[in-house]
Amino acid sequence: MxxxxxxxxxxxxxxxxxxxxxxxxxxxxxxxPSHNKGRNEAYMWKLMKHRCPGDSLWLDSLRASHALRDTFVIAADGDRHHAVYLWPNNRKKFNHKVAVLVHGYTDDYISMLPIAHIYYKMGYGIMLPDLHGNGRSDGQEQQMGWKDCKDVRQWIAVATDIFGCEKAEGKRMVPNIVVHGVSMGAATVMCLSGDPLPYNVRCFVEDCGYTSAWDEFSLQLKERFALxxxxxxxxxxxxxxxxxxxxxxxASPIRQVAKCQRPMLLIHGDHDTFVPTAMVYELYKAKPAPKCLWVATDARHARSYDKHPGEYARCVSSFVNKYMH
Structure with missing residues (x-):
């Protein structure tokens, strides 16, 4: 023995x-991750111009005119987080609508500028945060949307303050807000959507988000390591x-989205293998009405806009126009 x-x-x-x-x-x-591309802004500008040639001139104009303004906040844990914001071209005709746009895993605010162009054309103010551990924000680790949603809540408050306008009688005009995220940013949006939020957050757009961090990591463990x-x-x-x-x-977007009572547009590419397309159907089923689903043909992960910029813009604008008033 x-x-x-x-x-x-x-x-x-x-x-x-x-x-x-x-x-x-x-x-x-x-x-x-050893390679965080969102820490390299020069690379990100080149990447987005290459991926979205239809937005290239607008991206150049933003840099030439210094239209993107930096802002910083101190998070609850003491980290300093960065964002940029952008006023519409004609501030006098600002429609009191704001899009808070949330980037994906190891990206930064620049990766969301092509989608920002959609909202800019609609006369929206734009807020583009760098999530914790990305871009010019402090931190090291990716938070997979779970703790990020608390940071985005803080950016919603900042956006409300920046884009809130004084009315003649001395009262502030509170802007209506849509929160739109891609990949990990979409997971952030969904995690946020199930929590109590200010009344001026009107709707959400999630593009290729996963059902949970567990589901996504489990898939990658099997596919990359066969474990x-x-x-x-x-x-x-x-x-x-x-x-x-x-x-x-x-970190479960699907559990959070099941509690969301506000409108949500769910977008996914039908050729997405990184976050399998099947996940969006689970999320759509879990989400109470009002909701809308668009599955982009021949689009890989986080490439629905790149593949179908016109259709993407029409789908997003049609959805938000119903609720942003």
Missing amino acids: KKLLKPLLAIIVLFVIIVVGGSFYMLSYSLL PDFPLMYSTSALCRLRYGWSFGQ
Whole structure:
């Protein structure tokens, strides 16, 4: 019996070491990616001009005219977060409507400028935050939308203050707000949508968001490493809770969207394999009315606008025009 016990203990210890080491690696791989392209603004400007040639001249004009204005806030954890905002071309005819646009995983505000162009043409004010750990915002780790939604709530308050206008009788005109996100930004929007929000947040647009961080990481674990959920998903999620205060299961857009009573447009590409197209149907089913779904043909992950800029713009404008008044 003693002869069997020592090898058994050695196997158990080795298993624990492998799981713990694997958990640290997987957490770093998932939330602390070695290449964060959103930290390189020069690269992001070139990338978006290449991906969205129809918006290239407008992007150049923004830089030439210095139209994008920087603003910063201090988050609850003490980190300094960055955003840019953009007034419509004719401020005197500002329609008191604002779009808060939320970028994806390892992107920055620049990645949302082509979509901002849609709202700019409609006369909206634009707020474009850099999420925690991205762009010019402090922080290291990606938050997968869960803690990001609290930061976006703060940016909604900032947008309300910046774009709020004084009326003749001394009262402020509170702008109506749509919150629109892509990929991890879409997950952020959905996580936000299930919480109590100011009355002036009228509607949401989510583009290719995932059902939960657990579902997305589980998929990547299988596809990239050919590994099952047990034990690494469980141990890495527990480590995430210890280090960052949230678990993969807790970061659940589908659970939040089920509580959302405000209008939401859900967009997804039918060739999306990174966040499988099937997820949008689960999200749409979970979301109470009012809601609308558009599945873009031949579009890969986060490429629905790139593939169909005109149809994307028409779909978004038609949806928000119903509720932004």
